[in-house]
Amino acid sequence: MKEDFLHYLWKFKKFDTLNLKTSNEEEIIIVNVGEYLELAGPDFFNAKITIDDQMWAGNVEIHLKSSDWYVHHHERDVAYENVILHVVWEHDTEIYRKNNTEIPVLELRKYVDKDTVANYQSLMSPKAWIFCEKQLAYISPFVLKNWQERLFFERLERKSTAIYELLEQTDNDWEAVLFCLLAKNFGLNTNGEIFLKIASSIPFSIIRKESFEVENMESLLLGGAGLLDDEKEDNYFKDLKFRYYYLLHKYQIEKGNCNPVQFFKHRPDNFPTIRLSQLANLYHHNQNLFSQISEITSLETIYALFQVSASTYWLDHYQFDKQSPKKKKMLSKSFIDLIVINTLIPIQFAYAKSRGIERAEDFIQLLNEVAPEKNAIIDKFGSFGVKSLNAFESQAMLQLKNEYCAKSKCLDCAIGMELMKCH
Template identity: 60%
Template sequence: MKEDFLHYVWQYKKFSLHGLKTVRGEEVVLLNSGQYLQQAGPDFFYAQVIIGGQKWAGNVEIHVKSSDWYIHNHEQDGAYDNVILHVVWEHDAEVLREDNSEIPVLELQHYVDKSLQDSYRALSATKSWIYCENELASINTFVLGNWKERLFFERLQRKAAPVTALAKETGYDWEAVLFCFMAKNFGLNTNGEPFFKMALSLPFTVVRKESFEAENIEALLFGRAGLLQGDYEDVYARSLQQRYNYLAHKYRLSEFYTGGIQFFKHRPDNFPTIRLSQLAQLYHHHQNLFTQIINAASIQELYDIFKVQASPYWQSHYRFDRESPKKRKALTAPFMDLLIINTIIPFRFAYAQSLGKEISEELIALLGQVPAEKNAVVDKFIHFKVPVASAYDTQSLLQLKNEYCNKSRCMQCAIGLELLKSSPLKL
């Protein structure tokens, strides 16, 4: 038995309300179970109960065992002084207030229907992947649809938080913020952080001025990323070095080296040289990128914006001074999708929030046009017959797996709660 189940039972009154008595035999009448705020202090605030004919208003604390009160050191915390009822599954110890008066205890195990207990145990029984895997296909589509929307925005809020934080730091210079997070996601998981630091080190006013000349913006990105430190033979590499040194002097750019940029374990098309060149070309071709990103009304418009490729030198190189067979190195559709999912959607959400605008339906519609992501988690949900049609679905399901299934938060999950409300699950 876990506390989250007891929270669910108490919050939704999933127990017999008739004949309730404390462990001392006092009659209990539940008037209001209180507010489940999930914050520091007691579990439920502002509850109202009648105990032994006396009406009480205050807080309720819930534990599996009464003795957990002392294990959690509540006797030393003034936040628990207003607890009027201690609700437990098993009573094994008296709990006293600071004035040595005993806190009334309600032992729930005597009042919860056995079928609900069996359903909970079945839901939390060990399975091959997640607890409810065999029941997923039977979940009401309305319940699943509403829950997926909630999951999507939980994940989106998390992704948008650092965007909002940087916006505050920069005085809401949204163009600079977009540049930083665009750079981060061009770097993918391995080089994302170094690319982000590189972008932070480069004033966006400089990017804006120099983006009209492709080699200048490429020189700035490669220079700040520390990729121009070498005695190169190629004319193009030496040209970038000269341009960067001139621009660094012109704009009084401080010495900076990101460090940590990796080529190892990357497919050549994901080498940092290729991705930085593509990023430079993106800003060279779209000086008004911020406006275009914000105003794009369809996924196709975003795809059109991202139709850029690495500069001519990189069509026949992956590293400086190492020629390779010529290949057009344009942004692929899957890479564009990653940028839309991880950069554009969170950025537009954060920007709209700053303006007090509601664009939830707009973002769902946009992401609904992006193909579903392909990964092991999504494959498993598909295996268990969960419908997956777009990136909106996959983002929701990733949030479900990472934040609920992996953390055994079945009692905070709409699917888990729906299964408990339905007919008893089989162990």
């Protein structure tokens, strides 16, 4: 048994509250269980409890055993001086404040229904992948859908943190933030952080000026990635290298120093040369991209906006000095879907929130039209009977796995709560 089970019992009063008594046989009436903040200090703040007709207002601390009070050295911490009730599963010793007054103890196991304990033990039985994998398919669709909506917006809130940090770094320039986020997205998992560092190192005022010449854009991005450092016979390489060092001198930019970009294990269409050229062309064709996407609700409009390809040179190249069969390197529909999921919706969400505008239904509707991601987590949930039919659902399930299942926060999860109900 874990303390989070006791937190759940106390928070939702999942025990007999009518005949409560302290370990010293004093009558307890819970007026307010307090606020569960999950911060340092006592577990529940500002509770109101009557003990033998005396009303107390203060904090409640919860442990598996009373003696855990001393194990955790709460007797030395002034933050625990205002504890009015010590809620435990097993009472094994008396607890005293610094002034030697005894803290009342409620031994919870005397008041909890056996079915509640059995449901908890069933839910938290040894897991192969997640605790509830055998019961997941039987959860009410109503419960699951509502929980997915909450999970989806939790995920957007988490993604917004990085967006607001970038806003501070760019003096609240939404166009600059979008450029950085798109760069990270174009780099995928392997090169994403490197692409982000490259984009962040170039003042966006320079991107605005130089995007009218796509070769200048390419030189800034490929040069920043260290892809113009060598000596090659290729004329296009020589031209970009000349432009790159000219622009460094023109704008007094220091040459970037980032980790080498990765080609290994990538399909050629995902090579950093191709992705950076596509990003350069995207901004060459769209000088004010954020103003165009900030309120777009049509998926078809987004697809049209991102119909860009790498530059002409890359028609028959994936790397400098290595010719390949001709192929137009367009952004694929599946790649644009990833941009919608990981960049456009998060930045639209953060922008709407910053302006106090409610657009929740827009985001849900848009991602209902986008295909779900394909990865091991989504596939695994599908094998347990919960298939993601669109990106809204797959994003929710990723949030569920990463923030709840992986952290064993079953009693903070709507699915876990549903399974805890006595049947």
